[in-house]
Amino acid sequence: MALAETVLRKVYKLGLLPKLFLILPRVSFLLALASVAWLLMLPMDGQFRNTYISENALMPGQVTSYFRESEWNYVRGFRSEVVNWNFSEMSTDNELLTNWLQDFGWSVSKHRDPKTNTTTTYAIMHAPRGDNTEAMVLVVPYFTSEGMPNKGGLTLGPALANYFAKMSIWSKNLILVFPHNGHSVLRSWVEAYHTTLDATAGSIDAALVVEYPSDSDAFGHLEINYEGLNGQLPNLDLINTVTTVASHEGIRVSVQGMSPDDIDKRDYWSRLQVFASGILRLATAGISSKSPGCESFSGWQIQAITISAAGEKGHDVTQFGRIIDSSFRSVNNLLEKFHQSFFFYLLMSPRHFVSIGTYLPAAVLVAVSFAISSLYSLASGVTTPEFITHISDVLFIFTGIEAVCLLLSLLMQTIVVNATEGYTTTITIVYGLVISTLVTVLSTLAGNNIKILSKTHSYMLLAFALFFIAMLIVSMLIVHFALAFSIGICALPLTFIQPLINMCNAGNGSLIKHKLRIAMCLLISSPITVVVALGYLINDGGMFGIANFSHGLFVSWDAMQSWTYFIIALGWYPAWSAIAVACIFGDFRIESVKQKAD
Structure with missing residues (x-):
């Protein structure tokens, strides 16, 4: 004193x-x-960390995906039908897609959204080795976040449905969702899945939203969107899994809309651009109608990201399918929900991040x-x-x-x-x-x-x-x-x-x-x-x-x-x-x- x-x-x-x-x-x-x-x-160098897989059970890229030349005929066959669709009409009632999924052994249901006056078709395949309590979701919207018809995505969706149905390795149920868009329509389906829908397949562990607007066989690189609503982010292991699988396929990965010229740059300015863009996009998530779709799963402890095919040449459409296949097989290895790695982070590049601390x-x-x-x-x-x-x-x-x-x-x-x-x-x-x-x-x-x-x-x-x-x-x-x-x-x-x-x-x-x-x-x-x-x-x-x-x-x-x-x-x-x-x-x-x- x-x-x-x-x-x-x-x-x-x-x-x-x-x-x-x-x-x-x-x-x-x-x-x-x-x-x-x-x-x-x-x-700056030394202030960020390299990404890594925290959950060893994921083992990304450790298996051989067979979504290859044998699936080419299916992809081309579906595409020959998809390119002639009127997407605005088909997104409300697509009996052809429903018949395809039922022929592959999937259980098809529909959800009517009273707010947007749209119908969302979804299909469930129960896992032959599972206990019917967990599921993985593949979302293929009719229109991408830029409002373009998702022609390649609607081609890959039924092709992958046919491919997944022939495999007996699944321990988690699979759900295919075909909403009109990845914004309010998909959000309505996610909310209904957890509240009012009768046809469900257990708690959803992870979700991939697919955007492939081109009807070409080739694409240049992979873009990942990961921002969620209200500050929520998917577990970093899911992003790392997709990035690792893509690198094994020799495909470059972009985040925050990085141009192909900036993807391989490892300088301060490219990292700063991605960092600043990540903060802005996370702050405005849920506002723009150009939603990538992954944010629609926020609030339900679902790890979701959007993968988009960008560019015009370098890789073929089956490689894009193999990324989805290998990523699902990695998540299928988990015996519990994502809990390792980080839920609060900001990416500097596909391979670098900073944590909340x-x-x-x-x-x-x-x-x-x-x-x-x-x-x-x-x-x-x-x-x-x-x-x-x-x-x-x-x-x-x-x-x-x-x-x-x-x-x-x-x-x-x-x-x-x-x-x-x-x-x-x-x-x-x-x-x-x-x-x-x-x-x-x-x-x-x-x-x-x-x-x-x-x-x-x-x-x-x-x-x-x-x-x-x-x-x-x-x-x-x-x-x-x-x-x-x-x-x-x-x-x-x-x-x-x-x-x-x-x-x-x-x-x-x-x-x-x-x-x-x-x-x-x-x-x-x-x-x-x-x-x-x-x-x-x-x-x-x-x-x-x-x-x-x-x-x-x-x-x-x-x-x-x-x-x-x-x-x-x-x-x-x-x-x-x-x-x-x-x-x-x-x-x-x-x-x-x-x-x-x-």
């Missing part, structure tokens, strides 16, 4: 607390930079940055007695803002989901919200003299909103790192508002410039601005891209049970709104010593 008292007296005598208070904004900003620098450091500190630094900004805002104009007296009032104000955001989010979601012209409605809503944001910014610039909130309430509301974002990031650190980090970086300009307000009070620089900067911070950090920007940049561009992306965000919960919309609408947006309310209706003026003397 004596030592602590001595230290406190020394701190007070030297005036360290005021000096520490003045550098808090710089500390906050440096922590945010450190979080970005942390991630930028991970693709390596990248998690980046989001922690961002959360601490917001917490320090909250402390700075609180200390700028609130004393301890004022804080104790008015904390309940600020909580009441923020709860009211949260309630309004909840009602608006439910209302907008209901309108978009039930609208006949979905894109038109979405455009109207998005641009209406953008206009409201601009009005808020203009109101800030106008310098409204109507101060509804007191000085204490203004400072405390801004501080609480910043602290709320910090807690939001902390709550999602492990569950959904990509979304937590993305929200932290996008909302970072909010931490600059309090220092700018203090500059206005101190008279440092032009008042108009400081208010303009505050308005820009509000505009840039708005979730609406970020959604519009993402829709324009990553989703086809233009108004159609914005409409498509925003529509996917609004319906993501109804179609895919994705949390992203509600995390933004009930987490990020209320905090941003509270800061905007404080800036417009708050009183941040602090009387100088001279004014008090007068």
